[in-house]
Amino acid sequence: MMSEEQIKSLHATGQQLRRGVLELVVLSAIAAEEEIYPSTIQQKLKDTPLEVKEGTLYPLLTRLKNSELLQYTWRESTGGPPRKYFSITDNGREFLDGLLDTWNQLVTAVHQNTQNHLNNE
Amino acid sequence: MNKVFNINLGSYPFTIDEDAYNHLRSYLETIHNHFRQTEGYEEITHDIEARLAELFLEQLGNRPIVNFQDVEDAIATMGRPEEFGADPMSEGTPDPSTDAGTGKDKFKLKTGKRLYRDPEEGMIGGVAAGLAAYFGIPDPIWVRFFFVVITISGGIGIPLYLILWALMPAAKTAGDRLAMRGEPINISNISKIVTEEFEHLSEKMTELGEELSGKKKARLKMGMRTRALRSGSLL
Structure with a gap:
């Protein structure tokens, strides 16, 4: 039986792993659409292990926008403040492709190196 | 009601x-x-x-x-x-109010002093009050006195004041006001500031009430921060 400390540590490491892939997933979600509103990204991730609060997305989107991987346009909204719709830039697509390569290499390497453990169980 | x-x-x-x-x-x-x-x-x-x-x-x-x-x-x-x-x-x-127990480094919570204008304590733009808070001068009157002296003796007081006014951001939030004084941001400090703000607010309300005596309802603007409201930010 794991101790409470170890369960906490498991939780924290899981959190780190999710953090690492969030940028990849958010960029992919944006690349899949012509343009997208942040709450729609949140909806897409809902009920998955990558579910986040909307407040998580705003700093990430602002950072990616400032790095010129994303851009946004203002759209009028019915009965609310104007909305920022995000879309991916050409540099963003290149960046995303690079991230996906890294991700695929990681998945393969992780898979190969965890096989033994799975087979021994 | x-x-x-x-x-x-x-x-x-x-x-x-x-x-x-x-x-x-x-x-x-x-x-x-x-x-x-x-x-x-x-x-x-x-x-x-x-x-x-x-x-x-x-x-x-x-x-x-x-x-x-x-x-x-x-x-x-x-x-x-x-x-x-x-x-x-x-x-x-x-x-500090929410991160307790997540094992994050507590030492980060201490903030250094930051230079802000203090429009609430100020006479004109709050520059002197902000400088006084930053340098730990108990009363902004001495900073104002300094500005008056350099205005009379060399004439650079007014342009200097205007430049500082433009450069120094206004302390808008409770967090800004703490950073201005160099106090660490923690729950008891925030509540101290909030209490002060409410007192400030009630003073302003009394003034407003006197001005508007006759009108039934005094409009209460959040925090009385007209500057913050103009910039479209709540805090």
């Missing part, structure tokens, strides 16, 4: 009841404190406030007044700072 406040959130006017107002204000304080050191702070908090305004408008429908539950629901969608943190590159300042 309940008191209501008129506020500006994301450039939208809202009428909000007292409980909801206090809840929203303390939430926004944690948000601003969390992102204060983050690059793009202004834009992030602006976007979050605009989204909260949108959520309120969706929830309100035809109801006129934002209530506690509306604020709760909007916060549930937006999340609290301890629920963010999923973006390692732009982690905000740990918030």
Whole structure:
């Protein structure tokens, strides 16, 4: 039986792993659409292990926008403040492709190196 | 019968009841404190406030007044700072009221002094009051005296004042006011500032009441921060 400390540590490491892939997933979600509103990204991730609060997305989107991987346009909204719709830039697509390569290499390497453990169980 | 406040959130006017107002204000304080050191702070908090305004408008429908539950629901969608943190590159300042127990480095919470204008204590633009707070001078009168002296002796006092006015940001939030004085941001300090703000508010209200005597309802602007309201930011 794991101790409470170890369960906490498991939780924290899981959190780190999710953090690492969030940028990849958010960029992919944006690349899949012509343009997208942040709450729609949140909806897409809902009920998955990558579910986040909307407040998580705003700093990430602002950072990616400032790095010129994303851009946004203002759209009028019915009965609310104007909305920022995000879309991916050409540099963003290149960046995303690079991230996906890294991700695929990681998945393969992780898979190969965890096989033994799975087979021994 | 309940008191209501008129506020500006994301450039939208809202009428909000007292409980909801206090809840929203303390939430926004944690948000601003969390992102204060983050690059793009202004834009992030602006976007979050605009989204909260949108959520309120969706929830309100035809109801006129934002209530506690509306604020709760909007916060549930937006999340609290301890629920963010999923973006390692732009982690905000740990918030002492919410980060307790997550094992984050407590020493980060001590903030150095920062130079702010203090429009609430100021005579003109709050430059002297801000400088006094920064250098630990007990009364801004000495800084003002200094400006008067250099104005008379060399004439650079007025241009210098105007330049500082333009350069120094106004202390808008409770967090700013603490940073201005160099006190660490923690719960008891925030509540001290908030208490002071309420006293300040009630003074202003009395003044306003005298001015408006005859009118039945004094309009209460959130925090009386007309400067903050003009810039479209709630805090």
